[in-house]
Amino acid sequence: MAEVDASRAGPVFEWDTPLFRMAHTQFEQALPYAGVSDMVAERLSYPERAVIVSVPLRRDDGSIEIFPGYRVQHSTVLGPTKGGLRYDPEVSLGECAALATWMTWKCALLQLPYGGAKGGIRCDVKTLSLREVEKLTRRFTSELVREIGPQSDIPAPDMATNEQTMAWIMDTYSMLKGYAVPEIVTGKPISLGGSLFRREATGSGVVMVAEQAGRRQGFELAEKTCVVQGFGNVGGVAASELHDRGARVIAVSDVSGGFHAERGLDIPGLHAYSAEHGSLAGYDRCERITNDELLELECDFLVLAAREDQLTGANADRVHAAMVVEGANGPTTIEADEILAARGIPVIPDILANAGGVTVSYFEWVQDLGRLFWDRDEIRRKLADKMGTAFDRVYSVAAEKEITLRQAAMVAAIREVAGALEARGIYP
Ligand code: NAD
Secondary structure, three states: OOOOOHHHOOOHHHHOOHHHHHHHHHHHHHHHHHOOOHHHHHHOOOOOEEEEEEEEEEOOOOOEEEEEEEEEEOOOOOOOEEEEEEEEOOOOHHHHHHHHHHHHHHHHHOOOOOEEEEEEEEOOHHHOOHHHHHHHHHHHHHHOOOOOEOOOEEEEEOOOOOHHHHHHHHHHHHHHHOOOOHHHOOOOOHHHOOOOOHHHHHHHHHHHHHHHHHHHOOOOOOOOEEEEEOOOHHHHHHHHHHHHOOOEEEEEEEOOEEEEOOOOOOHHHHHHHHHHHOOOOOOOOOEEEOHHHHHOOEEEEEEEOOOOOOEOOOOHHHOEEEEEEEOOOOOEOHHHHHHHHHOOOOEEOHHHHOOHHHHHHHHHHHHHHHOOOOOHHHHHHHHHHHHHHHHHHHHHHHHHHOOOHHHHHHHHHHHHHHHHHHHHOOOO
């Protein structure tokens, strides 16, 4: 048996992965400015609970395969936990722990009554049939039935999960309870109690903060050049919103690579192509570039909306954007953050920039609990208010403390949770 390294045998040992170390380092970098007690700092350093399950699936050919599944709940100080489920070959306990931690800060920054959670199944959905994905989802839900609940932990979509996945979870949970429980998940179809504007919320929120950041520097989005990495739920919507507001989207990418046109891309055309072919692979009405080249293009806004770990110590000195906006979670490493800060390139951090999704998820949950139906304009207005308030708070903390936008967002979020934790104390 492998020997445990006693010097690392604190709780961090359990979560120790590069992504969790990154989330933890961001927390530690913000702590000196947050002014919280040692008890608060220690308690919020690690997730409160984690569940690992083995999910069996009978494949279409009759064979049985077992997939690891996870759900990590970081903090229940402010209310039930909230966070997405991703289906991806890289899902691990440490990855879920990092993403759950960021969800706590994101919910706190937006002043939503939630703590953070994250989960998923380590699998490659591209190798599974739709029927297999459904069975895997339903079995995963039944494995988690004691962990999730409308008052305890509310899942939502993330990478490679969508409205349909949420519908299967809602149906399975409702079958096990014996009555319909739409408020068990958010990001579900409208017909099941999903919210208008949820699908667009994250990408729209990304563009709302980009617009406000531009205004702080004295310019409007229209006529500015934008590069968007990732063309899924977040990046696809962000590209459309930027295009609709008159910005010139000069490059986008998905896993198949990058697409570039200095005069501006035909975003509706790219969406139509992706809807017909399942991805952008094969689109040939512009110049093809690699994802690495895309990150280095000269532009006003670089929107990172693919996945974590995209700007690193190896490429941050070749970024030629005036501003980076994090639509994805954790796309900029600690080393890249330092390089970009030294070069004077502001990074609008994930916990602010992509918080539109969880904010409208919160609206969805409130509507479900109250059996209410708000219209699209009302939801968009409420989202803009919430994003605007959080944005102003982050900018004023950054100016007051002379720290980066990421540190300022973390400070504002940590203080929010700390106030509640101090008041509640440690049970018993
Ligand atoms: P998605 O699966 O819908 O889209 C991901 C996109 O990124 C796809 O176009 C994929 O092809 C592309 N991609 C993947 N790896 C890439 C790479 N190495 N280079 C270029 N493109 C790549 O997922 P999503 O829901 O849009 O989520 C994207 C990111 O945003 C994730 O980090 C997720 O955690 C975060 N996020 C999502 C939401 C939401 O509401 N969906 C909310 C907050 C944060």
